Amino acid sequence: MGLIWFYIRKTFTLFRNEVLVLPSRTAVLVFVVVLLLIPVFTHDPYLLRILILTSVFAIFAASWDLLSGFTGQINFGHALFFGVAAYTSGLINVNAKLPHLLTIPLGAVAGVLTGLIVGIPCLRLKGTYLALTTLAFPIILMGLVFAIPEVTGGELGVSGLDRLSASRIHDYYITVILMLVLTSIMWKITDSNTGIILHAIREDEVAVRAGGINTTRYKLLAFCLGGLFAGIAGGLYAHIMRTVGPSTLEVSLSFQVIIWSVFGGIVSIYGPVAGVFILFPLAEFLRLLWPEGRMLIYAILVLLVLLYMPEGLIPWIRDRIEKECPRCKVRSVATRKTCRVCTASLD
Amino acid sequence: MGQDIVVNGLINGSIYALLAVGFSLIFGVARLVNIAHTALYMTAAYLIYIGLNHWGISSLLAVLSSILFTVALGLVCYQLFIKPIREHEAAVLIATIALAMIIQEIFLLGFGGHYLGVPPLATGYFMVGSIKVANQHLLALGVAVLALVATWLLLFKTRIGLAIRCTAQDREVANLMGINVNREIMVALGISVGMAAVAGAIVAPLSVIDPHMWLHPLIMMLAIVVLGGLGSIKGSFIASYILGFAEAVVVFVVPMGAFLKGSVALSIMILVLLIRPEGLFGVAFEEER
Numbered sequence: 001m002g003l004i005w006f007y008i009r010k011t012f013t014l015f016r017n018e019v020l021v022l023p024s025r026t027a028v029l030v031f032v033v034v035l036l037l038i039p040v041f042t043h044d045p046y047l048l049r050i051l052i053l054t055s056v057f058a059i060f061a062a063s064w065d066l067l068s069g070f071t072g073q074i075n076f077g078h079a080l081f082f083g084v085a086a087y088t089s090g091l092i093n094v095n096a097k098l099p100h101l102l103t104i105p106l107g108a109v110a111g112v113l114t115g116l117i118v119g120i121p122c123l124r125l126k127g128t129y130l131a132l133t134t135l136a137f138p139i140i141l142m143g144l145v146f147a148i149p150e151v152t153g154g155e156l157g158v159s160g161l162d163r164l165s166a167s168r169i170h171d172y173y174i175t176v177i178l179m180l181v182l183t184s185i186m187w188k189i190t191d192s193n194t195g196i197i198l199h200a201i202r203e204d205e206v207a208v209r210a211g212g213i214n215t216t217r218y219k220l221l222a223f224c225l226g227g228l229f230a231g232i233a234g235g236l237y238a239h240i241m242r243t244v245g246p247s248t249l250e251v252s253l254s255f256q257v258i259i260w261s262v263f264g265g266i267v268s269i270y271g272p273v274a275g276v277f278i279l280f281p282l283a284e285f286l287r288l289l290w291p292e293g294r295m296l297i298y299a300i301l302v303l304l305v306l307l308y309m310p311e312g313l314i315p316w317i318r319d320r321i322e323k324e325c326p327r328c329k330v331r332s333v334a335t336r337k338t339c340r341v342c343t344a345s346l347d
Numbered sequence: 348m349g350q351d352i353v354v355n356g357l358i359n360g361s362i363y364a365l366l367a368v369g370f371s372l373i374f375g376v377a378r379l380v381n382i383a384h385t386a387l388y389m390t391a392a393y394l395i396y397i398g399l400n401h402w403g404i405s406s407l408l409a410v411l412s413s414i415l416f417t418v419a420l421g422l423v424c425y426q427l428f429i430k431p432i433r434e435h436e437a438a439v440l441i442a443t444i445a446l447a448m449i450i451q452e453i454f455l456l457g458f459g460g461h462y463l464g465v466p467p468l469a470t471g472y473f474m475v476g477s478i479k480v481a482n483q484h485l486l487a488l489g490v491a492v493l494a495l496v497a498t499w500l501l502l503f504k505t506r507i508g509l510a511i512r513c514t515a516q517d518r519e520v521a522n523l524m525g526i527n528v529n530r531e532i533m534v535a536l537g538i539s540v541g542m543a544a545v546a547g548a549i550v551a552p553l554s555v556i557d558p559h560m561w562l563h564p565l566i567m568m569l570a571i572v573v574l575g576g577l578g579s580i581k582g583s584f585i586a587s588y589i590l591g592f593a594e595a596v597v598v599f600v601v602p603m604g605a606f607l608k609g610s611v612a613l614s615i616m617i618l619v620l621l622i623r624p625e626g627l628f629g630v631a632f633e634e635e636r
Contacts, residue, residue: 074440121617124624128380128577132569133620136613139566143610147603251562255382255444262441296452303428303445310435 021340023321023333028270031277035176039169048172052240054280055179060233061260061272062183067226068258069266070190071219072202074127076135078257080118081227083138083249085111085234090158090244091151100162104235111231112224119223123216138249145246157245164239175236179273182229187269189225198222199267263302265312274314352595354484358553360591361491365546366564367571367583368498369539375515375578376535379429380440385561385568386447387540391417391547392556393454396463406468414544421540422533447561455558462555487549494545495584498538502580511535515578566609567594570616575627582628590615 019025039048060082068075085107093103118137122130145152152158164171189195197218200208209215238244247253264275279298286294309316322331323346325339332340339346370384391413398409424446432438469482502508513521514531522528546564554560571590575582590612597611619627 074437121621125620128374129573129620129624129626131380132573133617135566135569136617140610140613140617143607146606147610251566258437259441259444262437266437292456293452295448296456299445299448299452303442303449306438306442306445307428307431310432310438312438 021333022331024318024331032180035180036173039172043169045168048168050281050284052168052172052175053237054277055175056233056237056240057257057260057280058179058273058276059182059236060230061257061264061276062186062269063226063229063233064257065261065266065269065272066186066190066229067222069261069268069272070195070198070202071222073123073219073222074131074134074258075226076131076258077118077138077254078134078226078230079249079251079253080134080138080141081111081114081230082234082237082253083141083246084114085231086238086244086248087145087152087158089235089238090161093161093239094158100164100235100239104232104239107235107238108228108231111227111229111234113227114231115223115225115227116220119220123219123223135251135254138254139251142246142249145249153245155246157243157247159243161239161242161244163242164236171240175240178232178236182232183269183273186225186229190269194218194221202267259302263305263313265315268312268314271312271314275312278313350479352592352599354480355598356588356592356595358484358487358491358549358591359594360588361488361495362546362550363564363567363571363591364495364584364587365491365542365549366568367575367587368495368580369542370568371572371575371578371580371583372498372502372511372515372535373532373539374572375580376511377532380443381539382440382443382565383424383446383450384539384543385565386450387417387421388543388547388550388564389454389556389558389561390420390450391544392465392551392560393458393463395548395551396465396556399465406466410468410548414541414548417544417547418537418540421543422537425533425536447565451558451561458558460558462557464555465551467552483552487553490545490549494542498542499580501538507531507534563609567612570613573626574616574619576625579626579628582626586627 019029035051038051042048060078063081064075064078067073067078088110089100089103089107092098092106093100098106118134122133125133146154149155165174190198197208197213200211200213201215201218205215234248237248260275260279261272262275263279264273265271279302282301283294283298286297290297305313321334323334323336324331325342325344325346327344328339328342330339330341332346337346338344366385366388370381373379373381373384394413394416395409398404398413399406402409404412428442428446429439432442467483469486472479472481474480500508502511510521510526511531511534513524513526514528514535518528521531550560567590571586572583574590575584575586593612593615594608597608598605601607601611
């Protein structure tokens with residue numbers, strides 16, 4: 001009995017000292033709890049649908065950050081992975097009648113393979129060349145989709161997919177929990193040794209190579225990981241919408257994911273997730289407010305926010321509410337005068 | 348069919364050349380990937396339509412004023428939205444995408460998604476052997492070539508052109524040599540947007556004007572610039588005609604060609620890049636660390 005009390009007290013202390021001590025961690029906790037509790041209070045299908053799509057795109061945006069934000073290999077054609085996975089899931093589900101438990105992983109595998117196919121030739125290119133070349137792939141595939149309508153359904157796409165689950169509440173929990181788990185995995189990856197190497201590749205590739213690291217292999221790994229997570233998002237999207245059209249390959253989707261990520265703040269994983277959770281519902285809200293002008297307001301908002309917070313919204317907010325200790329690099333609340341760990345002065 | 352391919356290839360190639368050379372120029376000088384470049388090209392086309400149908404001014408005046416106004420718009424947008432965040436590459440990228448979206452949405456709001464047309468400046472046609480050549484096509488080609496030659500003269504025969512090329516080669520050293528880098532960037536941007544506007548003025552009477560007309564040229568332009576080598580004016584020029592003709596051949600020869608024209612052009616780009624990663628005439632920028 002005493003032991004159990006000890007562990008409960010220990011967990012509570014840890015929780016208080018590690019989570020509640022920083023506003024950003026508290027915010028993440030509140031976000032997760034609210035997200036999981038929403039269906040308890042409302043069953044509004046419209047709201048749930050928006051949140052389901054937001055979660056899917058959050059996975060997608062985070063995968064872009066993992067690939068492009070961390071390694072600096074800006075990918076202008078991220079919709080390729082999304083579209084390939086969505087089409088793979090859709091075609092397999094409709095033609096071979098496999099359940100979605102198989103088609104979504106198969107879509108993710110297709111995403112990884114696409115990452116390899118695109119990555120191997122493209123990694124000979126650098127910087128802007130790479131960015132502009134990756135833009136080409138989804139457009140080439142889109143041309144093929146339109147040119148062979150017998151297989152792909154052309155402009156109408158593939159329709160009549162299985163539902164993800166029996167009810168919308170189930171859909172909601174599946175996508176939200178998957179989103180939380182996958183983004184945590186991505187965040188862990190970027191926090192690991194691999195993540196540090198990817199960081200270093202962005203900062204100075206020559207130095208990393210001089211350090212005896214095969215940078216091409218790591219960049220290819222980033223492509224595959226990006227393809228994997230974007231592929232899962234694509235497969236989920238296919239089963240939620242129950243139809244896959246050429247819109248999953250569009251240039252505007254590729255641009256959109258960059259807008260979400262950069263708006264939220266790249267090189268952080270949580271930045272793009274926050275970006276999607278702010279911008280996607282905002283776009284839907286503007287649709288109710290002024291349907292014709294919603295993209296105009298949306299674009300102006302993005303432009304203005306970037307003008308004042310070029311690093312992205314979330315890093316900007318975080319720098320306002322938290323300060324980094326100059327001595328031990330641990331973050332503390334901005335209201336503190338001294339560091340919470342080493343008591344050095346924070347100013 | 349042969350004549351269609353030649354005429355279309357030449358016109359497409361020239362329009363792409365105007366766009367790509369301008370894009371290449373501003374990329375070289377300011378390292379700015381300007382996604383809004385073709386949105387400004389669309390602006391010029393729309394302004395001609397507005398000038399002709401709403402203000403009722405003459406064709407020539409409409410063309411000239413639209414080009415001037417587009418250049419002014421480009422410079423103002425740069426000063427207001429791009430310059431303050433120049434140091435943040437990703438933010439600049441999104442800012443230009445957002446600008447392009449804003450321009451598209453403004454025209455979508457103002458004119459709806461309708462296909463609009465502008466009457467041609469020159470009517471009629473003449474025969475070369477057995478081939479029918481429309482006067483408007485000839486005029487378009489003439490203007491395009493004139494604009495390209497003028498740009499070439501400006502860049503390679505004048506002192507200001509020399510300063511622009513210096514800035515493109517090495518901004519810091521150019522600055523040390525007493526070149527006003529910020530002014531050169533503005534001049535290069537003016538030229539770049541001006542060429543896009545000329546391209547828009549050429550396209551306006553030849554095809555339809557609609558709020559999404561900027562996307563296809565944008566993709567082709569990016570492909571051309573990569574194919575020719577980033578920042579290389581000569582490379583952009585040659586690659587424009589390669590992809591312009593490739594597009595024309597695919598449209599007229601291959602079944603379902605209209606859907607595949609983009610795919611084929613982009614596949615050519617990727618194939619060339621696999622053999623020469625720096626493009627046809629790539630300028631090897633020294634690694635900027």
